[in-house]
Amino acid sequence: MFLSEAATSAPQFFYLAPWLVLFPVLGLLLNIILGSRLPEKAIGAIASSAAGASLVIAVLQMISLIGHPEGAVVPLVEWIKIGELDIRWAFQVDTLSVTMMLVVSGVGTLIHIYSIGYMHEDVRHNGDPRRYRRFFVYMNLFIAAMMVLVSSDNYLMLFVGWEGVGLCSYLLIGFWFEKGEKGIGNALAAKKAFVTNRIGDFGFVLAALAMFGVFRTFNFAEVFAQAPDVATALPGSILLITLLMLLGVTGKSAQLPLYVWLPDAMAGPTPVSALIHAATMVTAGVYLVARSAPLYVLVPTAQSSVAWVGGLTALFAATIAVAQFDIKKVLAYSTISQLGFMVAAVGMGAFTAGMFHLVTHAFFKALLFLSAGSVILGLESGHHHVEHDPVLKKKLKTAGRHFDPQDMRNMGGLRTRMRTTFWVYLIGALALAGIPPLAGFWSKDEILAEANALVPGVYILLTIAAFFTAFYMGRQILLIFFGDHRSEPAAYASESPPVVIVPLVILAALSVLGGLINLPGLHTFGHWLEHTIKIEAAVQEIHLGEAAAPSGFNLVVAATSTSLALLAILLAWYLYSRRYQELQALPAAKRPDDPLRAILGPVFTGMEHKWWVDELYWAVILNPYIALSRFLADVVDWRFWHDWFHDRVLAAGYQGLSRLLTIQVDTGIIDATANGLGRVTQAIAARLRLIQTGYVRNYALSVVIGVILILGYLVIIIR
Amino acid sequence: MVPTAYYIGLSAILFTVGALGVLIRRNSIVIFMSVELMLNAANLAFVAFARAHEAVSGQIFVFFVMTVAAAEVAVGLALIVAIFNTKHSIDVDQLNTMKG
Numbered sequence: 001m002f003l004s005e006a007a008t009s010a011p012q013f014f015y016l017a018p019w020l021v022l023f024p025v026l027g028l029l030l031n032i033i034l035g036s037r038l039p040e041k042a043i044g045a046i047a048s049s050a051a052g053a054s055l056v057i058a059v060l061q062m063i064s065l066i067g068h069p070e071g072a073v074v075p076l077v078e079w080i081k082i083g084e085l086d087i088r089w090a091f092q093v094d095t096l097s098v099t100m101m102l103v104v105s106g107v108g109t110l111i112h113i114y115s116i117g118y119m120h121e122d123v124r125h126n127g128d129p130r131r132y133r134r135f136f137v138y139m140n141l142f143i144a145a146m147m148v149l150v151s152s153d154n155y156l157m158l159f160v161g162w163e164g165v166g167l168c169s170y171l172l173i174g175f176w177f178e179k180g181e182k183g184i185g186n187a188l189a190a191k192k193a194f195v196t197n198r199i200g201d202f203g204f205v206l207a208a209l210a211m212f213g214v215f216r217t218f219n220f221a222e223v224f225a226q227a228p229d230v231a232t233a234l235p236g237s238i239l240l241i242t243l244l245m246l247l248g249v250t251g252k253s254a255q256l257p258l259y260v261w262l263p264d265a266m267a268g269p270t271p272v273s274a275l276i277h278a279a280t281m282v283t284a285g286v287y288l289v290a291r292s293a294p295l296y297v298l299v300p301t302a303q304s305s306v307a308w309v310g311g312l313t314a315l316f317a318a319t320i321a322v323a324q325f326d327i328k329k330v331l332a333y334s335t336i337s338q339l340g341f342m343v344a345a346v347g348m349g350a351f352t353a354g355m356f357h358l359v360t361h362a363f364f365k366a367l368l369f370l371s372a373g374s375v376i377l378g379l380e381s382g383h384h385h386v387e388h389d390p391v392l393k394k395k396l397k398t399a400g401r402h403f404d405p406q407d408m409r410n411m412g413g414l415r416t417r418m419r420t421t422f423w424v425y426l427i428g429a430l431a432l433a434g435i436p437p438l439a440g441f442w443s444k445d446e447i448l449a450e451a452n453a454l455v456p457g458v459y460i461l462l463t464i465a466a467f468f469t470a471f472y473m474g475r476q477i478l479l480i481f482f483g484d485h486r487s488e489p490a491a492y493a494s495e496s497p498p499v500v501i502v503p504l505v506i507l508a509a510l511s512v513l514g515g516l517i518n519l520p521g522l523h524t525f526g527h528w529l530e531h532t533i534k535i536e537a538a539v540q541e542i543h544l545g546e547a548a549a550p551s552g553f554n555l556v557v558a559a560t561s562t563s564l565a566l567l568a569i570l571l572a573w574y575l576y577s578r579r580y581q582e583l584q585a586l587p588a589a590k591r592p593d594d595p596l597r598a599i600l601g602p603v604f605t606g607m608e609h610k611w612w613v614d615e616l617y618w619a620v621i622l623n624p625y626i627a628l629s630r631f632l633a634d635v636v637d638w639r640f641w642h643d644w645f646h647d648r649v650l651a652a653g654y655q656g657l658s659r660l661l662t663i664q665v666d667t668g669i670i671d672a673t674a675n676g677l678g679r680v681t682q683a684i685a686a687r688l689r690l691i692q693t694g695y696v697r698n699y700a701l702s703v704v705i706g707v708i709l710i711l712g713y714l715v716i717i718i719r
Numbered sequence: 720m721v722p723t724a725y726y727i728g729l730s731a732i733l734f735t736v737g738a739l740g741v742l743i744r745r746n747s748i749v750i751f752m753s754v755e756l757m758l759n760a761a762n763l764a765f766v767a768f769a770r771a772h773e774a775v776s777g778q779i780f781v782f783f784v785m786t787v788a789a790a791e792v793a794v795g796l797a798l799i800v801a802i803f804n805t806k807h808s809i810d811v812d813q814l815n816t817m818k819g
Contacts, residue, residue, distance in 0.1 A: 694818030696811045697742050
């Protein structure tokens with residue numbers, strides 16, 4: 001390749017790496033300090049250019065990496081130094097981290113730009129335009145935290161970013177914290193996300209501590225260098241670390257059993273769902289496994305655990321997505337399912353495939369979320385239009401229920417009203433469904449091919465999940481854009497402004513072309529990552545028992561998945577285009593709201609209610625936990641500790657003791673001693689003072705006697 | 720020549736008389752005189768030894784003692800006058816305000 005020739009002369013921008021974090025921080029500081037006096041456009045521009053500047057730096061890092069594919073570690077400051085623990089704040093620039101940087105800053109910048117338009121409407125719709133600035137401050141904070149996460153060169157700094165993105169996620173899910181069900185729905189969703197993530201983070205912390213216990217360092221390079229020796233000496237320790245890390249992954253990347261927070265996280269504004277809960281933050285777990293690849297490859301048990309967690313999540317979430325009516329909930333479960341694909345891939349040791357799917361998924365899932373946001377905006381504007389039209393308003397009243405702009409049953413026929421949104425949504429959906437030649441096809445197919453070669457059980461799960469994926473995306477497209485409008489607002493929906501549309505078009509282009517980065521045969525992306533993750537070939541040797549070439553593309557697998565996807569879309573078309581129209585003709589009371597409900601019956605209800613997992617968690621974990629907390633608070637803490645132990649035992653006992661001390665000890669012993677001493681002295685003095693007669697002659701006599709005694713003594717002694 | 724022991728014996732007798740005077744008598748002036756007697760008994764012992772040893776230092780001591788005695792008498796008489804002014808008596812047994 002020509003790259004080696006360029007190596008000597010290639011420009012190096014590694015030293016700029018700290019600016020990846022500093023630019024967003026600068027942006028958010030500017031907005032905090034000056035934002036209250038700036039117009040909305042300027043706030044959005046500052047935040048977007050901060051994200052854009054990060055993108056420029058990330059691109060410069062990529063250019064530098066072409067010349068120096070081994071990457072670099074850019075130390076910034078010494079962070080913690082206690083005894084043998086020495087942690088620098090350093091930026092790891094290598095092909096893996098730069099891939100993440102490009103995704104984060106690239107998709108991030110587009111979503112920032114989109115948010116300028118989206119949040120303009122959203123803050124007005126929700127009635128507090130002053131929060132516009134807060135939104136962009138949080139978004140920049142998120143970019144900064146995510147950059148810290150992906151650019152760290154040790155597990156502790158990674159954890160700082162890991163918690164930072166968790167915080168931003170919490171803040172942004174609860175962005176409209178006073179809205180939602182009963183006025184606390186959004187706040188509860190934010191809390192749920194935070195607490196669920198805390199369980200995962202607990203695993204991560206334990207993993208990090210165990211790692212320090214074993215390796216005496218947090219640094220990636222040092223840990224990985226020692227790992228093979230430790231694996232032979234203490235095989236259990238690596239397994240423990242990787243499994244605890246898997247718990248962290250299930251929390252952050254919304255895998256079974258900790259995925260429950262992600263659907264609720266859709267309470268956040270749509271750009272947040274796109275950026276944090278689809279494209280970047282939730283992929284942190286995938287990144288973590290890929291980054292820790294040298295650890296995972298040493299313990300096949302942990303690897304297969306990760307793979308099975310991913311595979312099961314992929315299928316489980318896909319079934320739920322089929323029966324959701326909220327446009328964003330479908331995408332949320334789809335995200336969980338796709339994250340399952342990635343986790344399964346990195347679990348199997350197919351790190352390239354997993355990271356590849358991460359990148360393409362970031363493109364098309366961000367696209368889908370943002371387009372969904374555009375659809376919601378369109379419906380809100382339609383609703384606005386209807387509400388302010390006296391004739392149409394009556395029709396709305398007769399509908400008799402609160403209008404939900406996210407319910408797909410209220411949509412339909414938007415194809416003609418929102419043309420651009422329709423086309424980009426279609427591209428995103430087809431990419432997700434895995435229709436060639438869109439990006440999703442190449443990445444998903446690579447995962448399926450690897451799974452077919454490595455873990456056949458997971459391959460079957462993923463293939464079924466892929467079928468469901470195509471089906472629910474087909475269902476969604478048909479429900480939103482085809483057929484007739486099913487509510488008045490849908491009939492008056494209008495296309496979103498250009499600032500919203502342009503990022504969508506760019507993302508659509510990326511969703512079409514994203515597959516080019518790792519076409520079968522070329523494996524550009526695979527070779528790119530090989531500089532960082534060198535063990536892939538070795539792993540496949542372990543799994544297959546022979547030195548297999550990177551499978552990458554398997555025509556049978558590709559044909560199977562594509563035909564399954566097409567079949568699913570066909571099925572969706574039959575159900576939601578043909579059957580649905582027939583059902584619409586029935587009177588409203590008798591007709592089922594989804595043709596699938598009529599066919600599947602209770603199974604559909606199960607999928608609609610998310611298999612009652614939330615209810616299960618409430619029954620099995622939360623309610624007993626709350627009852628236990630209440631018991632601990634009321635009985636143990638209040639009655640036992642406070643009423644009995646503190647009031648009775650401690651307070652009363654202390655009072656008794658002090659009374660004993662005052663009356664018995666203090667007055668009885670100490671005072672008596674002091675007074676007795678005085679009285680004894682007085683008595684002695686009363687007797688002694690009788691010596692003082694006051695007669696001079698007595699004194700003179702004692703002097704004489706004294707002199708005689710002394711002299712007599714001296715005389716006797718000297719003799 | 721009179722032996723030194725005689726002088727010493729006289730000195731001892733004088734001293735004892737003086738000491739008994741101080742202890743027994745109640746008149747302050749008599750007590751004073753007894754004190755003078757004791758001092759002079761000491762003087763006698765000094766000069767007696769000075770002569771026996773043929774050294775001058777004993778005689779010089781006598782001069783010092785006489786000087787001190789003179790000063791003491793001056794102070795003592797002044798005190799007695801002051802006491803008499805307040806108590807209208809020079810009986811030492813009257814001066815017993817320090818009785819415990």
